[in-house]
Amino acid sequence: MNPDRVSSIAPxxxxxxxxxxxxxxxxxxxxxxxxxFDNFARAAASGDPEAQFQLGLLYARGExxxxxxxxxxxxxxxxxxxxxxxxxxQLSLAYLHGGHTTxxxxxxxxxxxxxxx
Numbered sequence: 001m002n003p004d005r006v007s008s009i010a011p012x013x014x015x016x017x018x019x020x021x022x023x024x025x026x027x028x029x030x031x032x033x034x035x036x037f038d039n040f041a042r043a044a045a046s047g048d049p050e051a052q053f054q055l056g057l058l059y060a061r062g063e064x065x066x067x068x069x070x071x072x073x074x075x076x077x078x079x080x081x082x083x084x085x086x087x088x089x090q091l092s093l094a095y096l097h098g099g100h101t102t103x104x105x106x107x108x109x110x111x112x113x114x115x116x117x
């Protein structure tokens with residue numbers, strides 16, 4: 001799924017995002033990555049940084065979706081900009097190893113913050 005398309009999904013109420021993430025993590029643990037993706041995408045539509053990070057992991061690993069470092073970076077960046085530490089770290093690793101997207105980063109503070117923590 002295109003990262004921009006997720007924003008067209010109607011967001012759930014805030015409490016529902018936590019529930020969707022828990023359900024997505026459970027589905028992922030059982031190997032049901034497509035179901036996990038659906039749950040994370042719905043939670044990410046409400047702007048939840050943990051859901052955005054989890055989507056990045058699915059794209060980075062190619063689980064439930066076609067693997068795409070570019071899409072993973074988009075999701076890691078969205079979570080990192082909201083202060084998600086693990087997303088900042090994964091984003092810094094992607095940049096360190098030559099990952100990039102066609103759009104420049106919106107914030108130059110993201111990578112140094114990840115390195116400093």
